[in-house]
Amino acid sequence: MSKKAFLSANEAAAHGVRLCRPDVVAAYPITPQTTLVEKLADFLADGEADFRYMMVESEHSAMAAALGASMMGARTFTASSSQGLLYMCEMLSYVSGARHPVVMVDANRATATPWNIYGDQRDVFAMRDSGWIMLFAENGQEALDMVIQAYKLAEDPEVMTPVMVNLDGFTLTHTYDLVEIPEQEEVDAFLPPFKTSNKLDLEDPKTLCQTVGPDFHMEGRYLQQQAFEKAKEKIAAYDREYGEMTGRSYGGMIEEYRCEDAELVLVTTGSVSGTTRIVVDCLREEGKKVGMIRVRSYRPFPKEYFDSIKDRFAAMGVIDRSLSFGLEGTLYSEVKAELYGGSAKLVNFIVGLGGRDIPKDLIAMMYDKLDRMQKNEAEEEVQFLGMRW
């Protein structure tokens, strides 16, 4: 029997980690990730978990230690945020390039400067090309479930790629919610012990993280790309399998909400999706044909899905809690690229940077703008909403 608890997403993710029985956890504290690594320490102190906890002296070393541990065949976890993730950046590509299935949680937070500890997704999007699978959870329950699915995905022999589970800083990491904690036996049945040939071995010595020249480097990158393609199927398959076990399934790489006959849709990630659902429900009651598309997997990107909906909606808005200076919202660029040649009118809403709240009336305003676009009224393509001026 699973157990209900009232947990923050950080605590829920920590339960997910505990249930995956990691061998080694290496971490360094940073707001708003801290309560996650504290919870893991509590599990050890209370005898509820059994792993080696490396309290290292920096994020760079946290990811380096995770790499070292994974090289020995250990199931490994780490977590970070913002500047810490940027400091880890160098090691992210070592871990992914050498195909070590480390799982980490990133508590999404603005990057300095100005120094700001609040929710924002620019940290993860700055790591876009690190070679990590990047998933976004909407709430604490999904954070827990996603960590468990992340290990299954990362350690799949056809994937063997590290996974970053993203939680919106504070909005999720510090918000308490009703969460169902699966039983250990259930998780054990879903996630077998970590077995890999990609590790050091005294009987059959190995070289890992090898130097490669121009003559072979591209082939390695091609294999990584293939692994990401494979991951697309696996994300959906493991989500289904997990759903059969727990009754909770999230739709794979994408979740559509009331899109069946929708004309106006917003594309979201993370916690703003929950708030958007409420707005969709309200507008539906008013008879507006609105819907929401939630991106759960940013890498691999649901390219085929967006290709397939090119002409399905009249107008689409992409909510970005990040932006690429000199261009537009990071997520918007990619959605737009996949919708190229389609008939949907597109707009990008930059909101919620550095912890700015995204209230329901602001989301309602976005749907209103989509409505005007559908009626051929002009809207600026990239809009900052919820500003002081």
Next chain:
Amino acid sequence: MKEIRWHGRGGDGAFTAAKLLGLAASVFGGKYGQAFPSFGPERRGAPVLGFTRISDEVITDHSQIYTCDCVIVLDDTLCDVTDVFAGMKAGGTLVINTTKSEEEIRSLYHGNDPVNVVLLDATSIALEELKAPIVNTIMLGAAMGATEMVQKTQLEEAIDSMMAPALREKNKKAMARAYDLVKGGAQG
């Protein structure tokens, strides 16, 4: 959906009370609960906010709370630095730890809608029951006595499951005393 805001100072347990309420409503009350602090670094003594949502439906709202069914103020000096009535819904309830008069507190309200004001000298109860001026569970009891958002037994279960064993009994007693006091219509 009930939306509750807690006013406290860093270290006085306002967010703990917000969490206890969410826990009581959800895990022990069969509803759905959500609780979150005013986000940011924790500084002892600085004004802080805590928030609780309670609903019969799944709570997916991840925006801030702007309107309140109930506001609970753990320390009346906060009235000097914050508008404790901000966002109060018509018919909402303000529960405040104070020895001031109802008129003094009501004078802070700028709205036209009727609001309930519940006064309690929670600090005196805390000093008697807990031997320390910690009022969070007392104010929780008072607020629930005033609004019935959750049941007393659910709060007791929440205290048992969240607080350290040594604190449970005396906090339950203090909470119940405030609950009964407010429920009985008396103001402490």
Next chain:
Amino acid sequence: MAINLKNMSDQELIYGAKTCQGCGAIMAARMAMKILGEKTCLATPACCFAATTTVYPQSAIFVNNVITAFPALAATASGMAVAAEAMGWGDDVNILALAGDGGTVDIGLQGLSGAAERNDNIIYICYDNEAYMNTGVQRSASTPYGSWTTTTPTGPCSKGEKNKIKKNLFEIMIAHRVPYAATASVAYPIDFMEKVEKARKIKGCKVIHVSAPCPTGWGYDPSKTVEIGKKAVEAGLWQLAEWEGSGKPRLTYQPKELSPVEPYLKMQKRFKHLQPEDIQEIQELRDAQWQRIMETYDK
């Protein structure tokens, strides 16, 4: 254990590396591996050693080995050591971290300090060739005073490296109270290998700083690597010392009388610009350092 060359096996665990002729770094690695043997997991950062031993598809290392990022060696090795314990690899497995001076005393020092403080069960060997050699001879915090490098070029306004004191890894590690720290030189293989053997038997973070002359970066004939290494020790510009976790550090070899620094400096192109007064200054710096050692180390 006394090291006896006669009894040592011909088995080579590092072979065929594409290092320069007369490379001191690969000598240090080879000597260490002679002691540590097949049950060793070797970790190196991006450095000369890594770039010359493991370029796909070839591999000149015959034991488990990994390459990690430049600043990340100690933390990677720590992770390996902790996981080895967690996964039950056994007490006889050695986690050997091997890096140059730049990767250790500059960019890698934070990680090494962390590993030392946590006392993770690794053997960390820094081969010191006194500059960033893999990138083509740039100064590091281990480059000696007066030395030419490509970033401390000599000219009318420069005499080369200005920092008068090399960063003292040995004493930094003693300050961390690691269970074993030592300095050594590839020119004194028995001394070095005995220190590796001691380190192998101790649990915790062991650090050995070994002088490894570099014919390419220092500018001398490759046949002189050992000769130069010996001259540095005989001139008191490098010491052979160890610290076993308590008491004072101890010299494991003490020249009867320090030889002048000039012959050592004159053998190398990196010092060829030095004038007699510069050499005099280096000798005075040496004297001050040596006096400090005589006062604070056991003989």
Next chain:
Amino acid sequence: MFFGASNGVGILPTPNSGFRTFHPVVDQDACIHCNLCWIYCPEGCIEKETGKMVVDMDYCKGCGICANECPRKCISMVKDGEQDE
């Protein structure tokens, strides 16, 4: 192929003899088997167990450390292609 991960060890496709201009020639009669050349050789390409000091000419780079350090001076460096003594 799954490289960047899990490659074998000890794979030596190319010899290092091309690094060399001179190669060592050991006077086996004068050798006292002190093994200093053996331990100092950066390449580890001198074999001692047969009772003779045998150099693996595929991997000797001709650095000359062995000749320089031999206490009996019984190793000479001979230009590649010229007749060994």
